[in-house]
Amino acid sequence: xxxxxxxxxxxxxKPIRSVLTFASIxxxxxxxxxxxxxxxxxxxxxxxxxxxxxxxxxxYSIIDDIPLSYRNRIASIxxxxxxxxxSWFGGTYKDPGNFFPRxxxxxxxxxxxxxxxxxxxxxxxxFINTRTGAIVGKSVADQYGMKVxxxxxxIPDIWQNKDNGPWEFDLVGIFQTPDEEFEGQMFMNYDxxxxxxxxxxxxxxxxxxxxxxxxxxAEIAQQIDGMFANSxxxxxxxxxxxxxxxxxxxxxxxxxxxxxxxxxxxxxxxLLTGNTMSQAxxxxxxxxxxxxxxxxxxxxxxxxxxAEAMLISLVAALPGLGLAxxxxxxxxxxxxxxGGAELSSIVIVxxxxxxLLLGLIAGAPPAIKAMRLNIVDALGEH
Amino acid sequence: MADxxxxxxxxxxTYERGEMQIPVLSELSLDIARGEFLALMGxxxxxxxxLLNLIGGLDKPTxxxxxxxxxxxxxxxxxxxxxxxxxxVGFVFQFYNLLPVLTAQKNVELPLLLxxxxxxERRKRALAALAIVGLSDRAGHRPNExxxxxxxxxxxxxxxxxxxTLLVCDEPTxxxxxxxxxxxxxxxxLLNSEHxxxxxxxxxxxxxxxxxxxxxxxxxxxxxxxDAAA
Ligand SMILES: Nc1ncnc2c1ncn2[C@@H]1O[C@H](COP(=O)(O)OP(=O)(O)O)[C@@H](O)[C@H]1O
Ligand SMILES: [Mg+2]
Numbered sequence: 001x002x003x004x005x006x007x008x009x010x011x012x013x014k015p016i017r018s019v020l021t022f023a024s025i026x027x028x029x030x031x032x033x034x035x036x037x038x039x040x041x042x043x044x045x046x047x048x049x050x051x052x053x054x055x056x057x058x059x060y061s062i063i064d065d066i067p068l069s070y071r072n073r074i075a076s077i078x079x080x081x082x083x084x085x086x087s088w089f090g091g092t093y094k095d096p097g098n099f100f101p102r103x104x105x106x107x108x109x110x111x112x113x114x115x116x117x118x119x120x121x122x123x124x125x126x127f128i129n130t131r132t133g134a135i136v137g138k139s140v141a142d143q144y145g146m147k148v149x150x151x152x153x154x155i156p157d158i159w160q161n162k163d164n165g166p167w168e169f170d171l172v173g174i175f176q177t178p179d180e181e182f183e184g185q186m187f188m189n190y191d192x193x194x195x196x197x198x199x200x201x202x203x204x205x206x207x208x209x210x211x212x213x214x215x216x217x218a219e220i221a222q223q224i225d226g227m228f229a230n231s232x233x234x235x236x237x238x239x240x241x242x243x244x245x246x247x248x249x250x251x252x253x254x255x256x257x258x259x260x261x262x263x264x265x266x267x268x269x270x271l272l273t274g275n276t277m278s279q280a281x282x283x284x285x286x287x288x289x290x291x292x293x294x295x296x297x298x299x300x301x302x303x304x305x306x307a308e309a310m311l312i313s314l315v316a317a318l319p320g321l322g323l324a325x326x327x328x329x330x331x332x333x334x335x336x337x338x339g340g341a342e343l344s345s346i347v348i349v350x351x352x353x354x355x356l357l358l359g360l361i362a363g364a365p366p367a368i369k370a371m372r373l374n375i376v377d378a379l380g381e382h
Numbered sequence: 383m384a385d386x387x388x389x390x391x392x393x394x395x396t397y398e399r400g401e402m403q404i405p406v407l408s409e410l411s412l413d414i415a416r417g418e419f420l421a422l423m424g425x426x427x428x429x430x431x432x433l434l435n436l437i438g439g440l441d442k443p444t445x446x447x448x449x450x451x452x453x454x455x456x457x458x459x460x461x462x463x464x465x466x467x468x469x470x471v472g473f474v475f476q477f478y479n480l481l482p483v484l485t486a487q488k489n490v491e492l493p494l495l496l497x498x499x500x501x502x503e504r505r506k507r508a509l510a511a512l513a514i515v516g517l518s519d520r521a522g523h524r525p526n527e528x529x530x531x532x533x534x535x536x537x538x539x540x541x542x543x544x545x546x547t548l549l550v551c552d553e554p555t556x557x558x559x560x561x562x563x564x565x566x567x568x569x570x571x572l573l574n575s576e577h578x579x580x581x582x583x584x585x586x587x588x589x590x591x592x593x594x595x596x597x598x599x600x601x602x603x604x605x606x607x608x609d610a611a612a
Binding site for chain 1: 435460461464465467469475482488492493540
């Protein structure tokens with residue numbers, strides 16, 4: 001550690017270059033922190049362990065809908081245990097940046113199919129019995145300071161109501177899910193939604209079906225789709241997992257493009273910076289020869305140079321990662337898709353490791369050169 | 383009877399540059415007494431620096447034996463030689479060779495980083511060495527804020543800070559004007575007479591050689607004459 005002063009002082013040799021190097025590494029790791037977190041968010045599509053739920057969607061497009069009247073016919077199929085449905089509401093809560101999915105659902109059936117959504121019994125009953133009732137996940141409630149008894153007003157975009165005004169719901173419950181990710185949603189009573197909307201009545205977005213024997217999922221799915229083949233509203237049934245994977249893949253493709261671009265930028269910066277750092281050390285080789293003259297061993301010269309490169313890299317990378325950590329939630333406010341992105345400890349550890357590696361790679365060639373340096377030759381170069 | 387600090391016995395040095403062999407010193411023998419202030423003179427390219435580097439343990443002879451104190455330094459490994467240098471030799475060069483980013487005091491402290499001394503002890507010793515060379519008031523200055531003579535004084539302070547027996551100086555006044563050069567030479571003489579340093583100094587300058595106790599002349603890698611000075 002007593003060499004720290006020596007290492008640190010070297011940064012003052014060419015302050016402007018040090019500042020630029022510092023800034024590049026800072027930016028590179030700001031990017032790294034953000035793109036890693038974002039790609040984590042994109043690859044983190046909901047994980048379902050069970051395949052005991054099937055999603056019945058319109059065959060051709062997710063913006064079509066399916067007649068509610070299919071419900072009883074699907075329910076009649078052997079192996080179908082419970083059935084619910086959900087529709088995309090959209091809308092705006094106070095500010096367009098306040099993004100969380102909102103779905104009109106049939107309360108009782110929905111909570112039966114999604115039995116892992118936990119809320120107190122009286123809230124469950126209230127949701128079932130309140131025409132204008134709605135529930136939100138705990139994370140939504142926490143984020144927007146909502147509590148049971150509040151009125152939640154939504155400005156519609158797709159679903160205008162019969163009065164052409166805002167929709168008002170009564171918050172009657174707050175649910176929790178084993179995986180916090182699913183708490184970022186709001187559900188409201190479908191009956192009220194369907195009666196009060198200006199058009200589209202009697203349709204639903206998707207049915208969600210709970211089956212008793214997951215092994216028969218494929219067979220049941222075929223049976224459902226077969227039932228509506230050649231109708232006006234054909235269906236495509238898949239396991240919830242497959243449906244989500246399809247959905248996640250479309251998201252993932254966006255993520256991949258983004259990651260590719262940012263990676264290219266990141267590695268270009270690293271390359272340039274690494275080169276500058278190498279050069280900065282190479283210029284100091286005569287000084288390193290002096291250290292050797294004074295009796296510093298080859299190994300300590302090697303370590304001093306490596307430590308210096310790694311220190312610069314680390315000290316610049318940390319604030320970069322830090323700023324990424326601060327910026328991500330802000331970006332999440334603006335871009336709903338990235339709402340879940342945050343700087344995880346894995347990304348921080350990766351970033352630190354990468355910065356040390358950068359220092360190591362940039363420092364190794366000059367460090368080895370310094371180590372092998374012949375004092376007599378180096379001193380003779382005046 | 384002379385108490386010899388340095389014993390050079392039939393030392394040859396040949397540089398190899400790829401295919402080329404450059405013989406510089408051949409079968410040179412020389413004893414240097416403890417407490418000596420010796421000036422090594424001779425034309426450019428005669429091998430003065432080469433000999434000095436061998437004495438200071440910066441390089442090893444191609445053949446022959448070099449004993450300093452009780453150590454056969456030609457037989458030490460590179461790392462043992464580095465350690466030996468740090469304890470036994472102080473170096474002064476023509477171009478001072480200070481680290482530009484460090485203050486005078488930090489430059490002087492450098493050799494002490496290799497010891498187990500505490501930070502405050504290192505600082506104390508560096509300031510003491512700066513006091514000996516008369517630069518106590520410049521401890522916080524960087525080399526580019528010092529004159530050439532002052533830089534050389536800092537370099538001398540660095541050379542003596544770990545209290546070595548031997549100082550090797552390669553043209554220590556070669557880059558200085560007459561007056562400043564004389565100050566440096568007086569300082570070296572003081573270190574020799576008052577602090578008991580054995581000094582081997584390479585120089586071009588006959589006046590510089592006058593400050594020494596003895597001078598030796600080197601020509602084409604051989605000692606040609608031995609002049610006793612006043
Ligand atoms: N590191 C080296 N590699 C090859 N040749 C060298 C090296 N150092 C010195 N020489 C050669 O050795 C000879 C003596 O050099 P040197 O000892 O520096 O002489 P002086 O100090 O008396 O001017 C010169 O011909 C020089 O070119
Ligand atoms: Mg020379």
